Amino acid sequence: MTWLLAWRNLWRHTRRTWLTVGAMVFCNVLLVFLISLQLGSYQMMIDGSLSAFTGHIQIQQEGYLDGQRMRQSVPDAADLASQVRTLLGVETVAARAEAFALASSEERSFGILLTGVQPGYEPGVSTFPGLLKEGRYLQGADAREIIIGSVLAANLKLALGDELTFLGSGRDGSFAAAVVVVVGIVDSGITELDRNVAQVPLGWFQQVFAMGDHGHSVVIRVPNLEQVDAAVADLDALLPTLQADQQQLRVLDWDALQPGLRQAITSDMTSAWFMYAILIVLVAFSVLNTQLMSVLERTREFGVMLALGMSPARLARLVAMETLLMSGLGLALGVLLGALLTVYLSYAGFSYPGMDEMAARFNMSALMYPQVSPLSLLWGPLTVFCGALLAAVYPALRLLRLQPVAAMRAA
Amino acid sequence: MHGSLTAVATLAWRNLWRNHRRTLIMLMAIAIGVWAMIFMSALMRGMTDQMVRNGLHTLPGEVQIHHREYRSDPSVVNSMEPPSGALLQALEGPPIAAWSSRVRVPAVIASERSTRGVTLLGVDPAAEGPLGSLPDEIIQGRFLKDADDRGVVIGASLARRLETRLGKRVVIMSQDPDNNVADRGTRVVGIYRARLSGTEDRFVYAGRTVIQGMLRIDNLVSEVALTADDYRHVSAWYPRIEAAAGDELEVMPWTELDTFLGTMLGVQDGFALIFMVVVFLALSFGLVNTLVMAVFERVREIGLMQALGMRPGLIMAQILLESLYLLCLGLLLGNVLALVTIKPLEAGIDISSVAQGMEMMGMGATLYPVLSVWDMGMSTAVVVILGLLASLTPAWRAARLDPVAALNET
Numbered sequence: 001m002t003w004l005l006a007w008r009n010l011w012r013h014t015r016r017t018w019l020t021v022g023a024m025v026f027c028n029v030l031l032v033f034l035i036s037l038q039l040g041s042y043q044m045m046i047d048g049s050l051s052a053f054t055g056h057i058q059i060q061q062e063g064y065l066d067g068q069r070m071r072q073s074v075p076d077a078a079d080l081a082s083q084v085r086t087l088l089g090v091e092t093v094a095a096r097a098e099a100f101a102l103a104s105s106e107e108r109s110f111g112i113l114l115t116g117v118q119p120g121y122e123p124g125v126s127t128f129p130g131l132l133k134e135g136r137y138l139q140g141a142d143a144r145e146i147i148i149g150s151v152l153a154a155n156l157k158l159a160l161g162d163e164l165t166f167l168g169s170g171r172d173g174s175f176a177a178a179v180v181v182v183v184g185i186v187d188s189g190i191t192e193l194d195r196n197v198a199q200v201p202l203g204w205f206q207q208v209f210a211m212g213d214h215g216h217s218v219v220i221r222v223p224n225l226e227q228v229d230a231a232v233a234d235l236d237a238l239l240p241t242l243q244a245d246q247q248q249l250r251v252l253d254w255d256a257l258q259p260g261l262r263q264a265i266t267s268d269m270t271s272a273w274f275m276y277a278i279l280i281v282l283v284a285f286s287v288l289n290t291q292l293m294s295v296l297e298r299t300r301e302f303g304v305m306l307a308l309g310m311s312p313a314r315l316a317r318l319v320a321m322e323t324l325l326m327s328g329l330g331l332a333l334g335v336l337l338g339a340l341l342t343v344y345l346s347y348a349g350f351s352y353p354g355m356d357e358m359a360a361r362f363n364m365s366a367l368m369y370p371q372v373s374p375l376s377l378l379w380g381p382l383t384v385f386c387g388a389l390l391a392a393v394y395p396a397l398r399l400l401r402l403q404p405v406a407a408m409r410a411a
Numbered sequence: 412m413h414g415s416l417t418a419v420a421t422l423a424w425r426n427l428w429r430n431h432r433r434t435l436i437m438l439m440a441i442a443i444g445v446w447a448m449i450f451m452s453a454l455m456r457g458m459t460d461q462m463v464r465n466g467l468h469t470l471p472g473e474v475q476i477h478h479r480e481y482r483s484d485p486s487v488v489n490s491m492e493p494p495s496g497a498l499l500q501a502l503e504g505p506p507i508a509a510w511s512s513r514v515r516v517p518a519v520i521a522s523e524r525s526t527r528g529v530t531l532l533g534v535d536p537a538a539e540g541p542l543g544s545l546p547d548e549i550i551q552g553r554f555l556k557d558a559d560d561r562g563v564v565i566g567a568s569l570a571r572r573l574e575t576r577l578g579k580r581v582v583i584m585s586q587d588p589d590n591n592v593a594d595r596g597t598r599v600v601g602i603y604r605a606r607l608s609g610t611e612d613r614f615v616y617a618g619r620t621v622i623q624g625m626l627r628i629d630n631l632v633s634e635v636a637l638t639a640d641d642y643r644h645v646s647a648w649y650p651r652i653e654a655a656a657g658d659e660l661e662v663m664p665w666t667e668l669d670t671f672l673g674t675m676l677g678v679q680d681g682f683a684l685i686f687m688v689v690v691f692l693a694l695s696f697g698l699v700n701t702l703v704m705a706v707f708e709r710v711r712e713i714g715l716m717q718a719l720g721m722r723p724g725l726i727m728a729q730i731l732l733e734s735l736y737l738l739c740l741g742l743l744l745g746n747v748l749a750l751v752t753i754k755p756l757e758a759g760i761d762i763s764s765v766a767q768g769m770e771m772m773g774m775g776a777t778l779y780p781v782l783s784v785w786d787m788g789m790s791t792a793v794v795v796i797l798g799l800l801a802s803l804t805p806a807w808r809a810a811r812l813d814p815v816a817a818l819n820e821t
Contacts, residue, residue, distance in 0.1 A: 015703055023696030030689065068572055069525055100526040102519040102584050102592070108486055109586035111519035111528025155484055167519075167584070167592070168526050267762065271454070275686065278447040279693050285440035286697035289433060293704055296432070 002314070006321035013294070020290040021330045024384055027283045028334020029341060031276060031380025036342040036370035037350065038272055042265050043371055046225065046254070052193060054257050055125045055219040056228050059084070059235065062250045064216060065257065070099060070171045070209070075245045077215025078118065078202065084218060087238055088231055092124035092221040097205050097214070101168030101176070103198070105156040112152065112198050114166065116205025116215070125221045128186050128197055135160045135184035141203035147184035149194035158182050170210030178208045228253050276380065280387045288391035291323055295395040302399060303407025316396040323392035331385045339377055342370045419725050423732035426705065437701050438741050444694045445745025445790055446752070452683040452786035453753050457779045459679040463642060463665075466672040469610055470665055471544030472510075472636030474649045479661045481633060482668075487516050488588050490631035491660060501655035502637060506648050509541035510637035514622045518585040520565070520615055522575040529569070529615045531585060533622030533632075534558070542638055546603030546616070551577045553601050560618035562600030566611025570602050577602060583615065587627045595625045643676075683786065687793045694794075695801045702734055702805040713809055714817025723810035730806035731799060738798040742791050753782045 010017050050056060059080065064072040074080060077095035084093045097116035102109055119138035123129040129137045129147075138145055146164060148156075158164060162182050170176040186197050206212060222231050235251040242249070255262050295302075302315055349367035370376070427434055467473060476498075481489040493512050494502055502510045514533030519526060535558040539545050545554065546564065554564055563581065565573075575581055577599055584594040597617070605611045623630060639648060645664040653662040666673030706713070713726060759777040 013704075013707075016700055019696050019700040019703065023693065023700075026696065027693055066571070067574075069574065071524075100519065100528050102526075102528075104586070104590065104592070107488075107590050108484075109584075109590060109592065110517045111526075111584075113528060155486070157484075169521065173523070263764070266764075271451075274447075274451065278443070278451075278690060282440055282444055282690065282693040282697070285436060285443070286693075286700065289436045289440075289697055290700060292436065293430075293433060296430075297708075 002318055003321060003325075006318055006325055009294070009318070010322050010325055016290055016293070017326060020286055021326060021333070023283050023286040024327065024330025024388065025334045025337065027279050027384055028330060028381040029338040030279065031384065032335065032338025032377055033341055033345075033370065034272065034276070035380050036346070036372055036376040037368060038269070039373070039376050040346070040371035041368050042268075044368065045265065046261060049258060049261055050254050051127050051221075052188070053126050053128065054254065055221045056225070056254050057220040057222070057231055057235065058252050058257055059218040059220070059239075059249050060216065060252060061248050065252060068098070070169070073097070073171065073211065073214035073216055074218060074249060076213050076243070077218060078213065080242070080246065081118070081121065081218045083238070084220060084235065087234055088220070088222070090220075090222060091121070093218060094118045094121035094125045095202060095215040095218050096122075097202060097209070097211055097216045099168055099176075099205070099209050101166045103156065104165045104167070105158050105162060108156045110152070110156060113196060114168070114205070115197075115199045116202040116209075116211075117199045118202050122199070125219045128188070128199070131186045131188050132184050133187035135182070137184055138199065138201050141201050142207070143201050144178075144180050144204060145183040146180040146198060146200045147186055148182060148199075149197035150185050150187040151191055151194035152196070152198060153182070153185050155195070160185065166208070168209065170208070171212075171214065172210050174210055176209050178204075180204075276383075280384055283384055284387040284391040287323065287327070287388040288394065290326075291319065291392045291395040292398075294322070295319060295398060299402070299407050302402055303404050303409075306402060306404035307408065312400045312402060315399045315402070319396045319399060320389075320392060323389060323396075327385045327388040330388070331381050334381045334384070335377055338381070339372070342372050342376070346370050346372050415725060416728070419729045420732055423729050424736060426709075426729070427733050427736050430705070430708075433701060433704070434737065437697060437737060438744065440694060440697050441738065441741025441794070442744035442748060444690045445742055445794060446748040448687045448690055448790040448793070449746065449749035449782070449786055450753060450780075451686055452790070453749070453780040453782045454778065455679050455683055456781040456783055456786065459675055460781055461779060462675055463672055465606060466669050467638075467642060467665055468543060469607075469614075470636065470668055471539075471542055471638075472665070473638045473642050473645050474636075474652060474662060474664050475668055476635040476637075476652070476656055477633070477661050477663075479659065482661065482663075485515070485517060485633070487514075487586060487626050487628060487633070490514075490588075490628055490633055491635075493630055493632050494635055497655045498652075498657070498660075501652050502635075506639040506641075507637050507652075508640045509538070509543075510635060511535060511538035511542045511544070512619075512632040512635045513539070514619055514626065514628075514631075515633040516585050516622075516626065518583050518615070520563075520569075520573065521582045521584070522573040522579065524574040525572060527569060527572060527612070530613050531583060531622065532614055532616050533619040534616055535619045536560075542636060544636065546614075547606055548604045549601050550604050551602040552599070554603075555600070555616060555618055558619040559621060560600070561621055562598050562617075564601035564603055564616040565599055566608075566614065567602050567604050568608045568611035569615070570599070572612070575599060583617070583625075585626060593625050593627065595621075684789065684793075687790050688797070691793055691797050695797065698734070698737070698798060699801050699805060701737075702730060702802055705733065706730065706805050706809040709809075710812065710817050710820050713812055714814045714820070717812065717814040718818060727806045727810040730809050731802055734798060734802035734806070735795070738794055742794055746787055746791075749787070750782070753780050756780050757782070 061072040061074055081093050081095040085091060095118055099114050100111060101114050103112045133150060138147060160182055163179050164182060166178050168176045180200060188194055222228055232251055232253050239249055305315060346369050349369055351367050478489040478491045516531050518529055518531035520529050536555045550567060570576060579599050580596055581599060582594055582596050584592055587593040649662060649664050656662050757780060759779050762778050
């Protein structure tokens with residue numbers, strides 16, 4: 001009975017109710033869209049940044065991440081990588097070694113970061129091998145060959161089959177020099193990345209840079225982000241069982257490897273929350289205004305109801321129900337429209353001017369795909385719903401203090 | 412006519428306060444909305460300003476001049492003659508505040524322990540100073556004395572990675588125009604700290620004349636950087652430099668040199684406006700609602716005024732004025748609130764907990780909000796213009812009421 005009364009009361013001012021519901025729907029659709037877009041872009045940011053090169057987890061010697069010194073190496077790297085493969089039951093594990101060297105072609109010389117990789121496993125942990133524009137990927141652990149990024153190739157004026165000379169220093173400080181043949185050119189479309197790719201087979205790298213069987217990292221890629229924590233725990237348990245010279249190793253997850261990533265997300269979230277909070281507060285004001293009006297204009301009516309024996313608490317409940325119905329309507333319509341919009345965009349993709357420049361920083365494509373999930377669909381609208389209910393507390397409380405006689409006399 | 416307008420203005424003002432609770436709630440909503448608009452813009456403007464400044468600091472300069480091939484192939488081969496003749500004249504005249512020519516080549520630096528790839532800058536400290544392109548802070552030793560200084564200055568982070576320190580010997584290697592390895596042993600005379608640690612790893616400073624000698628390029632340079640200390644209006648003056656530089660050289664403003672920075676400025680302005688409009692839309696529902704109610708309550712009264720001969724135009728003006736009063740009061744409150752909250756924050760907000768994330772975007776660990784008159788004006792314009800537009804329908808409906816029907820309404 002009271003529900004029916006509340007519903008009818010709601011439509012005494014059709015226009016006002018729709019305007020208030022409209023404010024909620026507008027805010028809800030916007031929140032659903034923005035939150036889905038945000039969650040989608042974070043996913044893409046993490047995937048994009050990590051899939052290029054870093055991987056989800058790395059095993060390195062303690063201090064290598066900051067110092068990147070040649071001597072901070074992982075003994076028996078290839079063997080450790082195969083142990084990790086067995087332990088985690090995934091194939092996407094590869095050993096790497098890195099060194100800076102002066103690379104000289106016929107015409108040009110550049111200082112570059114040379115990476116020794118396991119040709120058989122590297123394609124599993126990094127997207128670079130799949131981005132070959134010309135030639136082929138590395139073959140064989142000891143071959144005297146290299147793949148380089150397209151920008152680096154252009155800067156060094158190199159083509160497939162050309163030779164490249166390296167000058168650097170080995171792990172023991174000795175002079176390291178060698179000649180390799182370019183067998184492949186990689187093009188990711190992102191200048192910064194294409195300037196820095198230079199990969200050679202790990203075995204050959206170890207010979208030239210006097211590394212023995214050492215590498216600098218074991219890179220691990222797990223099927224999805226949620227499995228990272230479990231894998232890290234498994235690896236932490238593995239470390240103490242290793243040989244004495246491998247005791248200095250550390251397991252680092254992606255957050256430790258690229259601390260900027262999570263922080264970029266955090267800072268972006270903070271500014272987004274600010275915006276959401278403002279929207280929600282404004283809608284709450286709108287609801288407060290409407291409900292206060294609807295209570296004030298019915299003062300006489302409420303007075304009569306009180307005089308007829310209705311309890312003030314029940315009146316307050318009536319107003320609360322009206323708000324509940326109104327907010328429920330806003331919630332339902334908002335989620336419905338918001339879901340339609342985001343589901344459409346999650347197939348069609350979404351972009352705004354200037355996006356591509358931003359996206360390139362995180363190795364993302366310029367089109368964003370919102371992530372549709374119960375969380376992204378409901379989080380915003382539910383908060384608006386609660387905000388609206390909260391806003392109706394004040395008008396409802398006023399009813400509790402209403403005196404029947406005075407109320408009936410009110411103008 | 413004048414008299415009736417004054418009367419309408421008074422009526423509108425009094426009407427506004429007939430239901431003071433409703434008016435106050437709406438006023439608060441508008442004030443919070445306006446405050447949010449300005450506050451958010453100030454934060455964003457602070458962010459982009461800093462990004463652009465940091466960007467210009469590392470570029471450096473607002474405009475750079477290079478050999479046509481240099482940007483795609485930053486090699487010593489693509490060096491240019493130092494400015495002379497018409498170009499030199501243009502550089503010395505206004506509005507150019509400072510300029511400097513520098514050698515900038517990829518190089519390798521090696522200590523006893525380690526080797527790294529870097530960008531070697533051969534600079535003339537006297538010219539770089541006014542350009543604002545010197546390292547932020549020398550934490551050990553000194554900066555280069557002049558273009559003939561034989562030492563190098565490296566970043567703190569690079570020093571750690573090379574396991575070297577002040578006074579130690581390092582070898583720098585690059586190529587000469589004939590692709591022979593050009594190298595020289597030198598001493599670290601200073602260690603600098605930069606706002607972004609990426610900068611510390613990348614740039615090694617040395618004396619320009621010394622580097623020119625090492626690379627065997629006589630007096631050639633890689634780039635000329637110039638600034639007029641007004642990065643928002645570069646397009647106004649750089650075409651003149653372009654004309655003076657001739658066809659051999661490429662003259663580029665920072666917006667094209669660093670397209671990320673260039674678009675960021677536009678994206679920020681665009682985003683601030685979108686944010687303002689979105690906040691306003693959320694507000695507008697409440698605003699229209701208030702006006703619709705105000706008209707609804709006064710149907711009989713409006714009918715009476717019409718019956719007594721008040722023209723529909725004046726009734727409309729009265730409702731619009733009521734809305735305008737409300738908006739202006741809200742704007743005033745919001746602006747004052749913004750002023751009061753942003754001023755104390757202008758000294759900087761510590762965001763070091765997300766510093767590495769901000770560094771990916773080219774920002775430092777402190778955010779300095781910038782309260783700009785432009786943003787305040789923009790939010791005012793958005794609120795007043797869109798606010799009056801939103802009020803048109805309720806006002807129009809009030810003006811079109813049929814006096815007889817309105818008077819008969821209960």
